[in-house]
Amino acid sequence: MSLLVDMGWRRGLFALAVAVLLTWAVIEAQLEKEIALVIGEPWEDMRQRSSATIDLAVPGHTWFRIPRSDARLRFIDPQYAFVTPLARFFTVNFDDERVDGVRMSPQIEPLLLDDTLKVVLDLQDQWRQGGWTPKWVNDFPSFADTPEWRTQLRDVNKGGKAYWGAGDKYQAMLVVSRFRDNKRPTEERYLITLGLHKSRGAQ
Structure with missing residues (x-):
């Protein structure tokens, strides 16, 4: 027993x-998965640190890889760090096995205007708090939740674009465009594009 x-x-x-x-x-x-990186570091360091899976770089080549799942970007520079929402479109560039830049849409679907502004303004707030500064503001003013900006973004021929710089190290480009979503053709939907790379002349 x-x-x-x-x-x-x-x-x-x-x-x-x-x-x-x-x-x-x-x-x-x-x-939620993430790609955690700093531009210029060895590609394998980024792969080992990130919870999202991304393929190996190709030695001696300049190209890009795409995470195998939706993932957020965690930019881990000691001074200029920031985090994005989850992204479905997300490319990480490499140059001879080193991280060379990022191009992504920090969203998993086209967003309504209120949600679009929330994402964009949060990114700008993170940058501002981290010491980033707007660049070329006469031609490319930073995004704001104002009637003027909303009218401009609703215009399919205009949209918006802003540039930010992190000292002499990095530059970010933020673009918002009206998007026709075939799943919801009667709704105003928007795509955000974020580009991140070293500033010209940065070592």
């Missing part, structure tokens, strides 16, 4: 362990 009890206890413990592992696997699969 004691042997049967012991076997039953062991089976129960094993079943519990399996259930815990399966639950953990499901939770892990649902966690």
